[in-house]
Amino acid sequence: MVADSGPHLSDLGRAFRLDPEVLQILRDGLPQVATHTVNAVVAEVPDYRGARDGLMRDTITGAVRMALAGFLKLAGRGHDVDPSTPMGPTIEGAYALGRGEARGGRSMDGLLAAYRVGSRVSWRELGRVAAGAGLSATMMAEFAELLFAYIDGLSAASVAGHNDELTTSGLVRQRYRDRLVQRLLAGASPEVLTAAAERAGWSPSVGLTAVLLPSAQAHGVVALLGTETLQFAEDLPGSEGWDPDRSLTLLLVPDATAADRRHLLRLLVGRKAVVGPSRPWMQARSSYRRATRTLELATPPRGEQPTDSEDHLADLVVGADPEALIDLRVQVLRPLSALPESTRERLAETLLSWLLHQGRREQVAAELHIHPQTVRYRMGQLRDAYGERLHDPRFVRELILALPLCCRH
Template sequence: MAKDEPDLAFRRVSELELDSVIVDALRGVLPAVAEQTVAAVTAEVPNYAGAFSGRMGETIQSAVQWALGTFLRWVDQSAASDLDTPIGPALEGAYELGRGEARGGRSMDALQAAYRVGARVAWRELSATAVTHGLPATTVAKFAELVFAFIDELSAASVSGHADELATSGRVRQRYLERLGQHIIAAESEEALRASAERAGWQPPTTLTAVLVPAARARSVVTQLSPRTLQLVEDLPGIDADDGMSLLLVPDMDGPSRPALLGAVDGTRAVVGPAREWTKASSSYSRALRGRALASDDVVDTDTRLAELVLGADLEALHDLRRQVLAPLSTLSPNTAERLAETLRSWLLHQGRRNDVAEELFVHAQTVRYRMGQLRELYGDRLEDPRTVLELTVALATNPDNEVRAATDA
C-alpha cells in the first residue's frame, strides 16, 4: 500500500501564503498544465510515445489534472485549518500506477523520467501563473519546494507499488513453476503439462534432465545452468524430507551438452538421470531415484551405470540367480569360492583370454589355468552352455564379493 502519511515537507504548508485569488487562478490553468505535461512526457519519454495516444492519453491527462488539483487543495489556505487534509488518494493512485508498470513488464526508469518531466512542466506553468497573479518573490521558493516534494511523494509511491508488484508476481510465478515441476514428475498428460507451462510463463525446452543434488549445493549449481531450470525442494516422491535433497529439471543438456551439466555438479554427490523429452521427464526422475542406490563418492551419471541399474531393477531375482548359478561353489571354503568366482567373472568378461585375466587379477597365467581347471570340474560342460554363460555373466557382472559369500553359504 502507498504511504498513509505524507512527507514532513508537507507540514510546511502553513508557511506558504496563497490567497484565494492565486489559488483560483492556479485551478483555472490546471487543464492546460495537464495537457502540456502529457505532451511533454510523450515527446521526451519514448516509452510513452504510443501509450498516451487516443483515449488513454485523455485518461492520463485527467489523472494528471486530478493529482495537481489534490496538491492545490493541500496548499489552499482556505482549507489550511485542517493540515491533515488527506493526499492519500493521490498517493494510492501513484502506487497503483507503479504496480501497473510492473505488470506490463516495464522498469521504473520510464515512469521516473515521466515524473521528472511532469515536475518541470508543472512548476514552470504553475509558478508563472502564481507570479503573474502577485505571488511575492519570497514565497516562490516555498511554493517550488512543495511542488517538487509533492511530485517526489508520488514518485516514491510508484516505486513502492512497482516493487510490491514484482515481489508478489515473482512469488506467484515461483509457485506456478514449482507446480509445473510437480506435474512433470507425476507424469501428467501432455495437454495438462502444456497448460501448466503456459500458466507459469515457462517456455518448454526439447528435453529435461532430472538431477538430484544435496539441497545445500543446489543454489551454486543452479547459477551455472539455464534460467529455465525448474527446482523442487519439497514433496519429492520416493525421497524422505529429511534427506536434504533438491530436484533440478535441467533443459536441453543432452548429447554434447551433457559434459557441461556433469561439470556443473562435479563434487556435489549428485545423481544425474538421462535426458528425456520434456513431457516425459518423469522417467528421468525415476532413473535418478534408482541411481541413488549406486554407491559413489562423487557424481552418479546414470548413463554410464546402466548395467548396474538393470541388475538392480529386481534385487530379489538377482539374489536368486546368484544362488542358483553359484551353487557349485557352495562345497568350497568361503575364501576359495570368492577366488574362483573372481576368476570366473574375469574369464567371462575377457572371453577366455588367459593373459588378460592374469593381468587384471595380478596373478600368473598358470594360476588362471589352475583355477579354471577347478571351475570346469565343478561346472562340467555347463561352462560351454550359452544360457549358463549368460546367467553367470549377469550374476557376476558387478563383482559382488559379499553376494558370492552369501550365495555359497546358502
C-alpha cells in the same frame, strides 16, 4: 496498500499554506496545467509517444490530474483539509502506476522520465499562475520546494509498487512453475501439461534434462543456466540416501542438442550433481527417474566431475530389480554351497575373471595376483562343480550378471 511517502511532505505542507484566494486561482487553472503536462510527457518520453489518444492517454491524463489535485490539497492544508489527513489516495495512485508498469513488462525508466518532465512542466505552469496571483519570491521558492518534494514522494511510491509487483508476480510464477513440475513428474496428459506451461509463462523446449544437486548449489547453477530452467525442491526422494545433511533440488534444464548436454556437464563441474538423460519435455519424468536411480546406485562424486547417468547404464539395468539379482546370485552359486564361504568367494572371483578375460589364464592370474597354476587348480574345481553348464551361453550370461555382486568386498 502503501503508507504516505514520508514525513517530509506533511511537514512541508504544514509550513507552506497558500491563501484561499490563491489556492482557488490555482485550482481554476488546473485543467490547463494538466493538459500542458500531459502533452509534454507524451511528446518527450519515448515510452509514451504513441499515447496521442486512447486508453494510455486517458491513463496518463487521469494520473496527472490526480497528482496535481493531490499537490494542491497538500499546499492548501490548514484551510480546507485536516492537516492529519494522509495523502493516501494520491500515493496509492502512484503506487498503482508502478505496479501497472511492472505488469506490462516495462521498467521504471519511462515512468521516472515522465515524473521528471511532469515536475518541470507543472512547476512552469503552476509557477506562472502563482506569480500572476501575486505570490512573493519567498513564497514562490517554498512553493517550488514543496512541489519537487511531492514529485519525489510520488516517484518513490511508484518504485515501491513496481518492486512489489515484480516480487509478487515472481512468487506467483514460481508457484505455477512448481505445479508444472509436479504435473511433469506425475506424467500428466499432454493437454494438462500444455495448459500448465501456459499458466506458468514457460515456453516448452525441445527437451529437458533432469539434474539433482544439493539445494545450496541450485541458485548459482540456475543463474548460469537461465530463467527457463525449472526448479523444484519439495519432497524429492533420494536425498536421504546421498547426503542426509542436505536437501536436494531438481532442475529441469532445457536442451536441444548434444552440445547443450556437454555445456551443462561443464557447468556442473565441481558440484555434487547427478544428471539424467535428455527427454522430450513432456517426458521429463523419465529423465528424473533415471537421475534418482543413478543417485541410488552410484557413489556420489567426491572429485570435480558430476555423475552422468549415461555412464551408469549397465549398473542401472542390472540393478533394476535388486531382489531378482539376489535370487540369481543364490541360484548360480548353488553348486558351491557345500564349500566354506571363503573358498566359495575365491572360486566366484576366479570364475568371473575367467569369463571376462575369455579364459586367458595369465591375465586372470595378473588381475587376482595369484600364480597361473592356482588359476588352473581353481578352474578344475569349478568345472567339477558346474560341468557342461560353463559352456551354456545362457548360463554364462547369468554368471556375468550375478558374480559381480558376489565379488564385491
